[in-house]
Amino acid sequence: MVKQLHQFCEINSGTANLEGLAQMANLLQTVYHPIADTFQVKSFQQLPVMDISGKMELLTCGNALFIRKRPHLKRRVLLCGHMDTVYSADSPFQKLSYIDENCINGPGVADMKGGLIVMLHALSAFEQDKCAAELGWDVLINADEEIGSPASSSLLDELATQYQAALVYEPAMTPTGTLAKNRKGSGKLTLIATGKAAHAGRSFSEGRNAICYLAEAIGAVHALNGKREGVTINVGKIAGGEALNVVPDKAVAQLDIRISLPEDEHWVRSEINKIIGQLTRDGFSLNIYGVFGRPVKRVNSGTERLFYRIQQIGHELGLTLDWKDSGGCCDGNNLAQYGLPVMDTLGVRGGNIHSTDEYILLDSLSERAILSTLLLLDLAQGGLEDLKHDAIS
16 A cells, blocks of 8 residues: 555646656556446546636536446445645655654655555455445546646535445544544635726826726735634635736736635635625726635534444444534535535545645554445345435434
8 A cells, every 4th residue: 555655646647737647547457447337537627717817718627437336226325535735746745754664755645546445455355355346436536626626526526426335535623633523615706906007107097997996805805704603704815917107907906715614605705796786886897706616514313323333343443433514615516415424534644735845644544444345244234224214204
């Protein structure tokens, strides 16, 4: 497993690195070949997105890999992961290094190439048991999760209703192995201010400064924080202006919004529209673009029952497993909106993800693979029906 970790992580598969993602997809097909029945490569149409300059561009996302076992069975589990990382092809963070004998620092070691290895080895071990014949499984590994799965979310929507449970291999919440419970939803919105360009010396008064106008707007948007429990709005990026001697006619702000309840989206949009209305002025305009791509994840009774089963298996292994709410999002959000029991942090233990300090605790590779193998065996031997019964009751 450690050897595979090096192999996986030495391929740069940043979300925008389509060549690296293709290499990763090929490697994944190779390692799954001994246990899988069928492979499908899922490609997606380009998506229109607003860039930081306020221009609409077409986004191309990498292909997803869909792997099937015993597709004829109705008793099915979906296992999910992503092959993309946050580290671009030109990032200086490309190499793995040992912190100590149980800890490796490297790009994607925890989020989530370590999780991909856990998933692979759990399924490989599961397939050695005779009761595996009673359970069908599919693996979906996408390539755009780190940017919110804008392309593959349609595939997640399509698949969610075809299973009795979903297991997602994001890293554990803490180095001790805490799992995620409820998750916030998120939106990515772009606020564009327009004014009028003019020479800063000759005709300054004829211009309409879009940067200053945007500054007023984002100040008002930031002030929404604290006004509704569970809602946060982060002004994450701003851009505007060109030459210093020109009054800027466009300025752009990108917002990351987290919500705790589905109805929070309406509140956020309503408040931003109020701000736009209050700032109406001659020669200026404000417009908002974007979507809430990650729905709120609230655990249902089926998910609670799934956690209980995992907790009991952990107890047999000498592990104390707990769960807590998370402000982060993942593909589990998208799957859970359809009532599917979802556990979405079954990957490795580690920490400092999305930074050059990202690390994995190596003993969690085998630990988490054993945990998932036993969970799959449990589900194959009646656990799936127990989840369904509990969710209905």
